[in-house]
Amino acid sequence: MSVRWRYATALAVSASLAACSAGPDYRPSTPSDLGVPAAYGAGSGAAIDPAELAAWWKGFNDSALDALVDRAVAANLDLAQAQARLRQAREASIQAGADLLPTASASGGAGRNFDSNQSDSGSYSLGIDADWQLDLFGGVRRAVEAARADEAASGYDLASVRIAIIAELVTNYIQLRLAQQQLDITEDTLRYQRDNYDIARWRVQAGLASSLDEQQARTQLAQTEASLAEFRTSIRGALNRIAVLTAQAPGAATSSLEPIAAIPRPPDGVAAGFPADTLRQRPDVRSSERSLAAATGRLGVAEAQLLPSLSLNGSLGTSALTTGGLFDTITGSLFAGISQILFDGGARASQVRAQQAAVDGAYATYRQTVLTALEDVENALVALSSADERERQFAIAREAASNSALLARLQYQSGLTDFQTLSNIETSLLSSSNSLASSRAAQALAVVQLYNALGGGWQTTGNGNGE
Template sequence: MSERYGSLIVLLASASLASCSVGPDYRPATSGDLALPSTYSDGSVAALDEAGLASWWKRFNDPALDRLVERAISVNLDIVQAQARLRQAREATIQAGADLLPTVSGSGRAGRNVVINGKDSSSFSLGLDADWQVDLFGGNRRAVEAARADEAATGYDLAGVRIAIIAELVTNYVQLRLAQEQLAIAQSTVGYQRDNYDIARWRVQAGLASSLDEQQARTQLAQTEASIPEIRTGIRNALNRIAVLTAEAPGAATAALEPVAPIPAPPTGIAAGFPADTLRQRPDVRSSERDLAAATARIGVAQAQLLPSLSLSGSLGTSALTTGGLFDTIAGSLFAGLSQILFDGGARASRVRAQRAAADGAFAAYRQTILTSLEDVENALVAVSSADERSAQLAIAREAANNSAFLARLQYQSGLTDFQTLSNIETSLLSSSNSLASSRAAQALAVVQLYNALGGGWQTMETNGTGA
């Protein structure tokens, strides 16, 4: 009898596994389906440097920055949370796969029968029960397909968090170095302006100038000194943010960054590759594509609920008055049941329509993510080009303003010009110095924006089955 039951189970299992799954099969869209442009608008046709993209921050050649990024990758709490979500998604895939298999439970019982004025007796029993919901129409297999796609999407979400944290860290590091340079400019300017103030007072005392010069010099000096606390606040804010990004409490953790260091020089000649490269490298695009695959698979899950379901259950059991006789007689049973929902008010059919709508929405979200990614790259390419051009012109302006200020100081000390002329020229020098520093930082930040838009920083990450 057991052989007949075994043959029946094997036959039904084979039929289940061989049957076709209901619902549409997911087919990834091609570049032609998505109508991607062949190149970016800057006309570049250079291939994407994928090795450089993976660790792009190292191209700034700043060891302090490298150490910060490596620490953030290891301990940043946003990344830790994303890693936990990925582990949850993996367990969900395991749970979905378990629905394809039978559930088996065992039981055992022992008792003592007490008979008054009679002979006591013992009883023992063992039992084994199994239930299996046969996946006749592939609904459970579609659920596994959806769970695997969700897991992959969650892996790409982790990659997206990682590249965002790297970009934010590098941005704050550049802003820190910019603020430090602006502080140095302001302090140097205060030194010049204090000398001008002393000269103006001497000239007034000597009767060579009016007190207006002294008051103008005093005003200019005070205004520059007033800007220093705000710059120091910016430095502290950047340090505090860097500490949090590296999972440390603000304060002493970033003391090593307080000594002044130059704004990191960005790499040049970055090749953006082709739009198709961007879709392959951007984790948000790949996550959106996996969301679409999951939504498509869930159409089959919903359709399978409209069809009949087959369940198998069986049991084996034995009982005896002694433990030695438990296996003398074993009895078993096997039952098969077929059920079909006849009326549910249209709920299941509605779920199919709802899931089709969800798949349509997922496809629209996928296309929107693609367009946004292409927009990000185009904007970043323009930002890099504009920052380079602006910085070149501001360097010329800074040199001219410095020469003018040097001549104006000499002329004022010699009485050949008035203080208002000197004040205007030195104000222009301060402005051009700050503008040049800001433009150099903008060059670095534009490169950060470009690498972020290209999806750099996660290519060497262990994805463990996310399809990378």
């Protein structure tokens, strides 16, 4: 058999062997495999509008909030870090794919020789060397599969960061508006309490009441004024956090948000969809699934290390005493070698078992992520339902307390009731007003919690996996 036919036969055998890859082929689990229910226990089962889910914060109809989210998505530094990690993963995928191809290098040399007879001669050489590690049992292809799965997981991790940043920004915006509303309520209450204090002093001076009324009014006024600092601190903290989330230094960057504005009203009738949809919508679930795929691919890499490896090496070269004669004679060689580990103390077999354990752990993590996602949605649905009911009841309480306070003020001015009764009613009005504001903020925050649990906010980011 000629040399040409021997090498052709070797390559044909290599190609047939390469058709089989070591390790198991990855098969994604279906929702039924994971025990996912058909519907949420606390949900209506209505389908979700994809456009609404992708830009859910626009449902609050607040232009200032929309502008903040746009800036955070464009400039947030946590997102910038996640984007850098995704670029690294992409390059790792390219590097893994390069192992499927041969490597080649070129060399060249030139020299001058001298001797004692004052004669000299030149020498020149050119050479090309090539090496190819054939992927006989698919170990490299499994490594490429793992690298691509890691790349996809990094993309979904970026999407998860985006979701978290948007949710945190909207949360702080709502908390800012709540603190502003509570500050406004307290300042409005102070105006009434100053009037009550003046009335109490006048009644004491006129001998219509004891000095106890005056001191009670003074105490109430001081306690209410003391609470102003707490709300101002909450406002400043929310403003500072919003500045950092939008990659700005705290201070002047958020001055446009300092004027008091209403708590944004959430949209009505938010749908939760179906659990199987949530698994597709949540990037953390998809990232966990890709991590399982990567671990499965690396199991094939480990198993391939137990099998023989085949390499092909070749070279071409030429040398001459002058540059003109470099290509007169060209020499070359081609060598094929096969190797097999006979004894390594069980190290490679141990690596296979270790990687199998990694696969088992990745699968458990994936299932845990799925269950946690379903739990998040169920909890968010309950929180939203509870917030709606609390808002309705606090609205009734606020109306009743306002009516009671109006009557009590008139009765105290007329001497028909004592100041302690008025003080209690005024305190109840302040409490119910703050509770109503808090319940409205809780409604908005429950919607944020639900959309965050559903995985909203990344579906229109270009390539479908977070960037």
